[in-house]
Amino acid sequence: MSEYEAITIDHGPEQVGLAFLATAYGIREEVDRQTQSMAGLSLARTKVLQTLAARGALHQAQLADALGQAPRSVTQIVEGLERVGLVARTGDTGDRRRKTVSLTGKGRTTLAMAEQAGTQVLRQLFGSLDPQQMASLKALLARLDTALAR
Template sequence: MSEHHTITTGSSPEQVGLALLTTAHNIREEVDRHMISATGISLSRTKVLQALAAHGTVHQARLADILGQAPRSVTQAVESLERLGLIDRTGNAEDRRRKTVSLTTTGRTALAAAERAGEHVLRQIFGSLAPQQLTDLETLLTLINPPRSHTG
C-alpha cells in the first residue's frame, strides 16, 4: 500500500468517503496479494471456504445467497476450488443442475492457512495504531457502516 491520502481539516463528506473507499480498496488488494502469495487462495475464494465452514454442506444456490453473490460467480469459484481439491461438489439424482457443495479436509487446512495469512497482513497494516486509535476507528466504522442489502 504505497499510496497515502491525507485528509485535511474541513474535508467534505464526499472527500472523506472517497478516501475511505480508496483505503479499503488498497487494503483489500494488499490482503488478497498476501493471501495468494502465501497460500495460492484469494480473499474471495477464502470467503467461499469460510461460508462452507460455517454452514456445512449446502446447495450451490444457497451458497450464492449466503455470500450475497450471483450464482454464476459462485459457480466459477466452486469449480476452481473443486479443481484444487478444497471442496467436493455432488449432483442431485433428481435434478442434475442442483449441486451440493462441502468443504474437504484439505479445504479446512487451506482455509486455516489463508486466514492466518490474511490476519498477518492486517496486523501489519493496523498494528501501528495505538489501542485507542483502533477503538476510535472501530467506533467510526460502526457508525457509518450501512446495513447490507440482500438482492436476489
C-alpha cells in the first residue's frame, strides 16, 4: 500500500464523517451534562422551554410538531416539566383532551440558567480554536449544510 492510499483510506469521507459525528455527539453530551448540572434540565427539556419562550403558549400537538417529535414523547417531557413548575398546562374549553402549554416564570429563569451553561461549554470548546480555524470550521459547516439541503 502506498503512502497516498493510506492517507486516502484514513481520511476518506466515511472516516471524517464518523469522526465528525463522534465529536458532535461528545459536544452534545457535554452541553447536556452542564445544563443538567447547572439548571437541572436535559437538552430535550431545554428545547421544549426554548420553543415555548420563542413561540408563546402552544397546544401540545403544535409543540410536538415544532420540535419534530412524536406527541407522546413531548407529552412525557411536558408532564415532567409541569411537575417541577416550569410549564403550566391548561385545558381547552372546546376540547377537553387538548392542552395548552405555557412557560412559567420559574421556567423562564431555569431556561436562562440552562442556556448560560450551554453557552459556557460552547465558548470553552470552540474558544480553543483560533479565529482562522473558527472561520474555516464555519465555512465547512455551511458547505455541509448546503450539501444536506440538496
